[in-house]
Amino acid sequence: MKIAVLGFGTVGSGVYEVIKTNYETITKRAGEVVDIKYVLDLRDFPGNPVQDIITHDFSVIANDPEIKIVVEVMGGVDPAYSFVKEALLKGKSVCTSNKELVAKHGAELLEIAKQKKINFLFEASVGGGIPIIRPLNQSLTADEIDEITGILNGTTNYILSKMKTQGSEFATVLKEAQELGYAERNPEADVEGFDACRKIAILTSLAYGMHVDFEQIYTEGITKITAEDIKYANALDASIKLLATSKNVDGKVYAMVAPKMINDKHPLFSVNDVFNGILVKGNLLGDVMFYGSGAGKLPTASAVVSDVVDATKHMGINIMTLWSSKHLIPADMSTYESKFFVRVPLGEEETAKELFKIAKVVSVPDIDGEYAFITEKMTEGAFEEAAKKLSIINRIRVEF
Amino acid sequence: MKIAVLGFGTVGSGVYEVIKTNYETITKRAGEVVDIKYVLDLRDFPGNPVQDIITHDFSVIANDPEIKIVVEVMGGVDPAYSFVKEALLKGKSVCTSNKELVAKHGAELLEIAKQKKINFLFEASVGGGIPIIRPLNQSLTADEIDEITGILNGTTNYILSKMKTQGSEFATVLKEAQELGYAERNPEADVEGFDACRKIAILTSLAYGMHVDFEQIYTEGITKITAEDIKYANALDASIKLLATSKNVDGKVYAMVAPKMINDKHPLFSVNDVFNGILVKGNLLGDVMFYGSGAGKLPTASAVVSDVVDATKHMGINIMTLWSSKHLIPADMSTYESKFFVRVPLGEEETAKELFKIAKVVSVPDIDGEYAFITEKMTEGAFEEAAKKLSIINRIRVEF
Structure with a gap:
């Protein structure tokens, strides 16, 4: 399996290191040898073993039929998006750690991968090394x-x-x-x-x-x-x-x-x-x-390489299917219910007691000049409305 | 997708409930409707909707070509092992929560599944509802x-x-x-x-x-x-x-x-x-x-059904490959290094100090008549040897 890595920054050099260090395990798990044929970067790395495989031109990768998997670890939406889209359209699976790209264009890229019977995988985009997407x-x-x-x-x-x-x-x-x-x-x-x-x-x-x-x-x-x-x-x-x-x-x-x-x-x-x-x-x-x-060079790179293993094992079979381009509009936050921890200056206790159902008053020995409390559960909208009538120092939602 | 469930105990009735309750989600995820055609149990369940699909005879299931997945949630090695093996040999994927079966015969059953290009899955056998096997x-x-x-x-x-x-x-x-x-x-x-x-x-x-x-x-x-x-x-x-x-x-x-x-x-x-x-x-x-x-009817059943979804999506493709029948013999415990928390009767302090490198002495106000301490890291073998010379009240390995 010949792959190309786009970007030789922190995660990109991590991917290189993971594949070199755990060569045997990865070969066994993937069922074949995974080899980095190209690394795309604007820079050169003289003296670094990666120098021999550095390319500055994405079209070399896009047009090489031997490359079946492209690893995108450049970050940012541009030019990552156009490179990834072109790779997918050319029938190459893509594994990425790029959360901006996935959050913005995930639905479209998954759809292309599905049509092409290849894979667009992004385990490393959330939680670094923690398996959560799969x-x-x-x-x-x-x-x-x-x-x-x-x-x-x-x-x-x-x-x-x-x-x-x-x-x-x-x-x-x-x-x-x-x-x-x-x-x-x-x-x-x-x-x-x-x-x-x-x-x-x-x-x-x-x-x-x-x-x-x-x-x-x-x-x-x-x-x-x-x-x-x-x-x-x-x-x-x-x-x-x-x-x-x-x-x-x-x-x-x-x-x-x-x-x-x-x-x-x-x-x-x-x-x-x-x-x-x-x-x-x-x-x-x-x-x-x-x-x-949740981050770090090697944990993130390890998650990217686990996607490479999965893509290798699933040539010709699309395994990520659920994320349509249909939009889910989040519900109106003003109807969301929480408890709030609230701090107001001394003198506003009575107003606070009129405006809120107070579940608990909180005091700290070395903080004075203020009145702090936790409300009963209420909607964000009702909270905002009541808060206008107070000189709120701070407020934090409470989950207990 | 027609499936059969072997055993209508806690987990089996949970599987039935999960499939009924989350019918839509499961259909969407599996890509087709998952339907329980048979439940194998020695008992009858008059008045329970499951009664109509109860069978007492495994051969009905084994010989029904419409059944592509068998869920084994009977527990114990016999007759689970012979049922599961027969199902696999007949080309039916098997999903099980049975840790005894997997621990004892996992390698063999995985090998049959691999040869038959089907799946033997056991997410629920460890950690109940926690995804760990996959x-x-x-x-x-x-x-x-x-x-x-x-x-x-x-x-x-x-x-x-x-x-x-x-x-x-x-x-x-x-x-x-x-x-x-x-x-x-x-x-x-x-x-x-x-x-x-x-x-x-x-x-x-x-x-x-x-x-x-x-x-x-x-x-x-x-x-x-x-x-x-x-x-x-x-x-x-x-x-x-x-x-x-x-x-x-x-x-x-x-x-x-x-x-x-x-x-x-x-x-x-x-x-x-x-x-x-x-x-x-x-x-x-x-x-x-x-x-x-790690246990409980519905969490465990949910893990079993996630295997059913996976088996449905992977008809004709074996996805669990790594567990050969080659034996891994655990290393000799006598060479394993730990720290030990040790309690001995008062009077044995000096002997203890001669026998062990003591990292910390531990005392609790209302326990007297004894001397308690934590050793430096040492092998199990060396510990056992030294322990013979003391009247040890208890000893617990320490991981800090």
Whole structure:
């Protein structure tokens, strides 16, 4: 099996390393030798063994009939989309780790793969090394999916975990994370929840077999979470986690990304640091949870190569079928019900008590000048309406 | 797709219920309608809708060419083995939840399925509703498996969890578990570790592609764990869990079932009550963990039906290939290295200090008359040798 790898960045060089290191295992599992014939990159890598197979021209790959599988690990929508589409149209299976590409064009690319009797696989696009796409597609097939909730972004989980253990502010921990390489120089995609949003769009599309537009998913990041919020969470024996969720409530599918408080009854409570976890609730199966490294060169590359093995074993047979181009419009968030943790300045207690059904008042010894509480379950719409009448310091949804 | 279900006990009636309840989802996923044509049981079920399709004679099923998939959920090796073998030889795919059958005859039955270009699938045999067999076979294919460690038995996990939260003795909690239906009247298979042993035999055989005889796996149950051991564990911020493990150490595969102390750094630490969890360590992937209901009528039945969906989609294509009849002999346990938590009577401190490198002394306020400690890492053989010279009250392996 001759393959081409598009992009020799972190994941691309990881794919090269995985195939070299686990050559024997992969050959045994795939049923034949998997060999990288080309690596596409704009750069040259003099002195690196990959130099001999570097090409700068995608058409060399597209027009080589010996290439049956293309691995796309460039990231970004352009030119990845045009390369992937051309490869599929030429009858080559594609394995990708590119969540932007899958979230935006997944339905169309899957449809081409289906027509061509080849495969478009993207295990590494969500949860890095954690098997979740294939289990959703092939294992959880006897159940209706009631809910998927994931900690899908390692950077924000690292930041929130450190804010908790160190008591530090967001900006301080972000800076440390950037120095350690856990957060990018421009951290917006992670900390504003955009990365998690694309990933939950992919999982939701797979779970319900219809295309969910990631731009229609309510998305809130973690930039407004403060050290004081964490202190309140600690007082509640809770943690604040950035949860990406889609939930089927009486046939309406809600989808959202937002920081939420969870306690130790929640299966994702102990998913800390850069780890990811994905909870799937089936109507008969109950809770199933998948946990592991959500990013990182080798775990992600390992997931890409598992797709290469699968594509090799399934030449001429399309195995991913469920994700039509029919649109699934997420339900109106204003009807979604949650409990809210709310902080208002002292002096607004009485107004708060009039506006909300208060389930619990929360106090922390060294925070004063404010009144903090958890509401009973209420809709987002009713919350927003009531919140207008208060000088809310912060509010975080509560899942217990 | 016409199928037959062998056995209308807990799992069998669950399979019937799953197929009725999620009829639409299953049809969509399988690509065709899945219909139960026969249920084999010695009993009749007057008044139950299943009565119309009950048969007492397996040959009716074996000789009906319309039946392409047989679901075996009778349990036990006989007559399950002869029914399953006959079905496979007649070209019918088989889906089973029967861990005894798979552990004992898996290699042979997989070989028949491969020759006949059909499938022998057993997702539900380990971890109930948790997808683990298919991920091991199809997702974790780019990695060499360094370790699999699972909490694979819900009954013992429930007992150990309750002993911890209630401070009760084993016998007391076992009785409660029996009353609640979480433990069987004859609990031996669970509490002596035999159930977990068969399951780790299956996972190890799949991970290394060779047959591991469950009788060669070192197996120790939880009957000797006392309320005092739990107190010591609490003092160490640890939990005692029945762990089933296989581990590749420099090419030697160790396999064992034994109660072990783990702390909150271990991914299985928060797997409590009747839940199961399975940790897989890949050489490049790192840790991946799967969590969910390890037993129960509907979760187990859901896993069986996911196999039926897979078998339906793969008529004429064998998808499980790796588990040869070549034997993998587990490495000699006497060379396996662990730390040990050890309790000896007061008066033996000096002897203990001579015999062991002591890493930590452990004391609990209300236990006296004894000296408890954790050793440095040492081989099982060296431990056994030293232990002969002491009046050991109890000893538990430690994983931190």
